[in-house]
Amino acid sequence: MSGRILVVDDDEGVRDALKQFLLTLDFEVVTAEDGEDALNKYQKDDFEIIMADLMMPNLDGMGLLKRIREVDEDVIFLMITGHPSIGSAVEAISCGAEDYITKPFHLEDVKLRIDKALEKRSLKGRLKTAQGLAWGLMLSIPLWLLLGIILVILIKG
Secondary structure: OOOEEEEEOOOHHHHHHHHHHHHHOOOEEEEEOOHHHHHHHOOOOOOOEEEEEOOOOOOOHHHHHHHHHHHOOOOEEEEEEOOOOHHHHHHHHHOOOOEEEEOOOOHHHHHHHHHHHHHHHHHHHHHHHHHHHHHHHHHHHHHHHHHHHHHHHHHHO
16 A cells, blocks of 8 residues: 555544554555644645544544545545544535544554545546546547448448
């Protein structure tokens, strides 16, 4: 694996543990202590993944997610929380989070969720390419057919 991940959590221990683990997966890791700090470090297309805690001072994870989605729909956003609830999970997913990770988490589970999110993004990219090719073919075939008919008329005429 490779790419850049922004890890956002007000708990220094969680930030450090995630950073050390993600470094072993060959990610470049930038950390932030809350949503405001994350926004100061965030640049569009600079990070492949953002992992953010739901409950933080200044700007919480949901606020960060909404602000990020205003400028970037493509970055993978994984919400982390130590206070899981169905309501917050539904809200996070409906606001554009790829997944919802509950604390305490197992690092292997974090890896699986990252792999799943990256695979989903790859499939979306391939689907867009296939759709573009399909549209190109649908538009070019009638054009070639029309040119062929015109050519036949000109040759016979």
